[in-house]
Structure formats: structure tokens, C-alpha cells
Amino acid sequence: MDVELLVFDCDGVLVDSERLSALVLREMAAELGLALTAADALERLRGRKVADWVAELAALIPGGLPADFTERFRARTAEAFDAHLTEIPGVRRVLDTVEVPYCVASSAPLAKIRHTLGITGLLPYFGDRIHSAYEVGSWKPDPGLFRHAAxxxxxxxxxxxxVEDSLPGVRAGVAAGMAVLGYAPPGSGTAPVLAEAGARTFTAMSELPLLLHRVREPGGTVRPLTPLHAR
Incomplete structure (x- = not known):
């Protein structure tokens, strides 16, 4: 079985944006009197629709959130990205060498995806192969976005x-009938959860080309794919 398409999530898979977003969230929550740990802030953000975690946050703060909270959050994260955003280590080498067609499918707005890929110099790799949940009207864990990309x-x-790093993303890939590789870098603590949801986990982007030779079939078996260099 050959791989016809490699579907990358963006935040946390191509660009190291989730850490910065979580930092901004902690700062803004603290300004409203709510203390969040780094782990809690990251868990609220990772792979989720902004409107969902904002609604949850509003329920924790007496009087709710300011009406412009989401707008200010997006503006402050954009500033943080401009100053500090980097690509995920090793991902550029993967994009340079992998012989499988690939695209991006992210729950983020299209403007944000293009912004973060542009800052890190990864935008030219994808052309028009960028898919946003906001354009499709389907957010992970619903499989609609991945099916649209296919x-x-x-x-x-x-x-x-x-290729995903979040539980909603893994669930969406599994529900779409796709093999899922779960990126769980050292210290993230996400590998067990992603594996339980159906992903084959890995810890470094350098592992990705070899993992593309294997897919998980119904029943939990793993079969080899055609080696990329043999095509």
C-alpha cells in the first residue's frame, strides 16, 4: 500500500506556536484574576477550536470575559509569533526530502496558518494545499477537514x-479512516493519550520518513509500505 497524501497539522507539528499561544493565554488569564499552569493553558489550546476553549474560560471568571477577548488574544499571539516563532526542529528537512504529496489541514483560521508558515519560511512548501477548518466549516475531532483535504x-x-500532536486531531484522523502518526516530543507527556486514541507515536521529525513506510490496519496490525526510494 502506497501513501497518496501526507496531511500535516500546523500548530505544534510544523511550527512551534502552541507554546507561545499558551504563554499569551496565561498572561491574559492572570490579568483577569485566573491563574493557569503552563500545562493547563497548553491543554486548553492544543488542537481545539478557539470558540470552545474561550467559552470554557469565560465560565471560570466572574462576570465572564471581555467582549474583545478573542480579538486581543489573536493580536497578542500574532505579536509573539512575529518576535519568537520557530519551525518544529527537523520539519524542513522532511519537507525537502519526503517523496509523498503533502498538505496542511489545521483548525486555525487561514490567515493564521499563512502567517505562521510565512514567518518560519515554510509557506512556499505548500502553495494552495492549505486547508482551514474555518474555510470548510468542520473542526477536529470531526473528520470533515481531513476528508476535504483528501x-x-x-x-x-x-x-x-x-501527522498530529493533539487528541482532537488524532481522533479526527482515525474517524476519517486515515493512518495517524502522533508527534509527541520529549517532555510533552502526550504519547500515551495519542497512542490510546489510535496514533503511532514518534518523538522527533527525523523519524517521520521511516514511519511513512508503515500504516495501521483494522485489527491493530502494522504492515510495511513501499519504500519511498523504490518508486
Whole structure:
């Protein structure tokens, strides 16, 4: 079985944006009298629709959140990205060498995806192969975004591989009928949760090319794919 499409999440997979977003969230929550740990802030953000975690946050703060909270959060994270955002270590080498067609499918707004990829110099790798949940109207863990990406590429879902770092993303990939590789870097503590949800986990982007040779089939078995260099 050959891989017809490699589907990357963006935040936390291509660009190291989640850490910065969580820092901004902690700062803004503290300004409203709510103390969040780094782990709590990151867990609220990772792979989720902004409107969902904002609604949860509002319920924790007496009187709710200011009406412009989301707008100010996006503006402050954009400033943090401009100053500090970097790509995920090793991902550029993957994009330079992998011989599988690839795209981005993210729950973030299209403008944010383009902004973060542009800052890190990764935008030219993707062209028009950038898919946003806001454009499709489907947010992870719903599989609609990944199915849309497969249709756009003319790929069969069962021949697509998703690269995700979040539980909603893994669930979306599994529900779409795709093999899922779960990026769980050292110290993240996410590997057990992602694996339980159906992902084959890995800790460094340098592992990704070899992992593309294997997909998980129904029943939990793992079969080899055609080596990329043999095509």
C-alpha cells in the first residue's frame, strides 16, 4: 500500500506556536484574576477550536470575559509569533526530502496558518494545499477537514497519513479512516493519550520518513509500505 497524501497539522507539528499561544493565554488569564499552569493553558489550546476553549474560560471568571477577548488574544499571539516563532526542529528537512504529496489541514483560521508558515519560511512548501477548518466549516475531532483535504488531492482516505500532536486531531484522523502518526516530543507527556486514541507515536521529525513506510490496519496490525526510494 502506497501513501497518496501526507496531511500535516500546523500548530505544534510544523511550527512551534502552541507554546507561545499558551504563554499569551496565561498572561491574559492572570490579568483577569485566573491563574493557569503552563500545562493547563497548553491543554486548553492544543488542537481545539478557539470558540470552545474561550467559552470554557469565560465560565471560570466572574462576570465572564471581555467582549474583545478573542480579538486581543489573536493580536497578542500574532505579536509573539512575529518576535519568537520557530519551525518544529527537523520539519524542513522532511519537507525537502519526503517523496509523498503533502498538505496542511489545521483548525486555525487561514490567515493564521499563512502567517505562521510565512514567518518560519515554510509557506512556499505548500502553495494552495492549505486547508482551514474555518474555510470548510468542520473542526477536529470531526473528520470533515481531513476528508476535504483528501478530496482536494484526489487521494483515498485509507491511503492518507495524518501527522498530529493533539487528541482532537488524532481522533479526527482515525474517524476519517486515515493512518495517524502522533508527534509527541520529549517532555510533552502526550504519547500515551495519542497512542490510546489510535496514533503511532514518534518523538522527533527525523523519524517521520521511516514511519511513512508503515500504516495501521483494522485489527491493530502494522504492515510495511513501499519504500519511498523504490518508486
Amino acid at each position: 478530496r482536494h488531492a484526489g487521494a483515498a482516505p485509507e491511503r492518507c497519513v495524518v
